[in-house]
Amino acid sequence: MSRSSWPLYEVFVRGKRGLNHVHVGSLHAPDDEMALRNARDLYTRRNEGVSIWVVKAEAITASSPDEKDPFFAPSGDKVYRHPTFYVIPEDVPHL
Amino acid sequence: MDNAYDGLTEDSEEKHWAFGTGFSTALAGVDRAVPSGVDHDVLAVYCLMLGDDALIYSQRLAEWCSRAPELEEDVALANIALDLLGQARLLLTRAAEVEGADRDEDALAYLRDEHEFRNVRLAEIDCGPGPGGDFATTIARLLVMSTHRLALLQRLTGSLDPVLAAIAAKGVKEVAYHRDHAAQWVLRLAGGTEYSRERMVAGLERVWPFTDELFATHAVEAAVAEAGVGVDPATLRAEFDEVLDTVLRAADLDRPDVRQVAALAGRAGRDGVHTEALGFLLAEMQYVARSMPGAVW
Numbered sequence: 460m461s462r463s464s465w466p467l468y469e470v471f472v473r474g475k476r477g478l479n480h481v482h483v484g485s486l487h488a489p490d491d492e493m494a495l496r497n498a499r500d501l502y503t504r505r506n507e508g509v510s511i512w513v514v515k516a517e518a519i520t521a522s523s524p525d526e527k528d529p530f531f532a533p534s535g536d537k538v539y540r541h542p543t544f545y546v547i548p549e550d551v552p553h554l
Numbered sequence: 555m556d557n558a559y560d561g562l563t564e565d566s567e568e569k570h571w572a573f574g575t576g577f578s579t580a581l582a583g584v585d586r587a588v589p590s591g592v593d594h595d596v597l598a599v600y601c602l603m604l605g606d607d608a609l610i611y612s613q614r615l616a617e618w619c620s621r622a623p624e625l626e627e628d629v630a631l632a633n634i635a636l637d638l639l640g641q642a643r644l645l646l647t648r649a650a651e652v653e654g655a656d657r658d659e660d661a662l663a664y665l666r667d668e669h670e671f672r673n674v675r676l677a678e679i680d681c682g683p684g685p686g687g688d689f690a691t692t693i694a695r696l697l698v699m700s701t702h703r704l705a706l707l708q709r710l711t712g713s714l715d716p717v718l719a720a721i722a723a724k725g726v727k728e729v730a731y732h733r734d735h736a737a738q739w740v741l742r743l744a745g746g747t748e749y750s751r752e753r754m755v756a757g758l759e760r761v762w763p764f765t766d767e768l769f770a771t772h773a774v775e776a777a778v779a780e781a782g783v784g785v786d787p788a789t790l791r792a793e794f795d796e797v798l799d800t801v802l803r804a805a806d807l808d809r810p811d812v813r814q815v816a817a818l819a820g821r822a823g824r825d826g827v828h829t830e831a832l833g834f835l836l837a838e839m840q841y842v843a844r845s846m847p848g849a850v851w
Contacts, residue, residue: 465624486626493738497626500633506577 466515468494470502473510478553480512580724581644581717588652589714592781597715598653599672600778602662603824605645606673609663610832611699612638613839614677618692621683630735634696637728644721664843668833669826675815676764678832686831690743690750691757697736698761701797702768704729705790714782737801744805755807762810767817769794772824
């Protein structure tokens with residue numbers, strides 16, 4: 460099996476005290492099961508994670524740099540969309 | 555959170571670790587006294603047997619570094635080798651401590667000669683990347699070695715020696731992954747192309763002649779089993795056969811029909827009688843330590 464025939468996977472790891480899975484990198488694998496195992500070997504060998512997601516890179520639809528302005532610029536001057544006008548209670552975590 | 559690794563250090567004192575924290579030591583707080591009624595020499599040799607299996611096999615696996623068919627597999631095999639090296643260090647340290655002859659783990663690893671090594675011969679033979687095999691042969695040996703070792707370590711967790719029990723408890727989790735990794739690859743190679751299947755069959759035939767030796771009871775193993783600190787390998791055969799048959803059935807492969815390699819006048823790896831492969835392996839492994847005795851860095 461040649462290198463080019465192994466699909467690319469993106470890897471997401473949830474750290475021990477992390478709340479959500481975060482993208483950590485990518486890898487090649489022959490199928491989903493081996494991708495999960497390769498991710499375990501490549502990205503959690505220093506005691507980083509408690510949960511792994513892998514997804515074929517081709518399954519991800521990404522925004523394009525060409526559309527950067529129409530996509531993101533319009534929100535740049537709308538400060539009122541931030542919930543900064545509230546007082547956040549001290550004992551509410553993860554807000 | 556921007557970085558998956560940030561959460562690891564936020565409420566830890568271990569700021570010097572770049573990524574993972576919360577590392578634990580498998581043997582922390584374990585009583586290291588030898589249980590009463592256990593013969594020190596016998597226990598020391600038993601620790602050597604299990605430690606040498608791990609050390610020599612680890613060295614063989616490490617030969618794949620930079621030579622595996624894929625980068626991902628390169629890291630996987632190196633991880634497995636490092637797991638086994640860790641087990642070897644704990645076992646050789648225990649052997650040295652129980653023996654009480656003023657040798658440490660390094661002296662046992664680097665300053666013993668071929669006939670003093672007690673590993674089974676399957677651990678030492680070349681299964682690739684040298685001329686003795688290939689990736690499929692390596693996977694075949696990993697399946698056989700890890701199935702045997704997992705069955706052994708599972709029983710050893712009940713050892714009356716608390717140190718051996720703790721080493722086994724740590725090893726069980728590691729070797730369970732090794733066995734799974736091997737089984738995954740056996741399925742894929744056997745079910746891949748005609749060529750990959752052919753290599754898998756040839757790989758199993760290469761390692762199979764060394765399987766009976768894994769279950770032959772040496773006098774030392776009989777003695778430690780009797781004392782409740784070790785395992786009689788003959789008792790592992792049924793579980794080994796069941797696991798192997800399950801994997802081979804799933805891969806639609808037959809058990810190899812090949813003759814077993816005989817012991818030499820009844821003596822094999824556990825007695826220090828080895829194949830010609832071990833001498834070359836030791837020459838490479840021990841070269842630096844022997845040419846610069848006591849060197850540190």
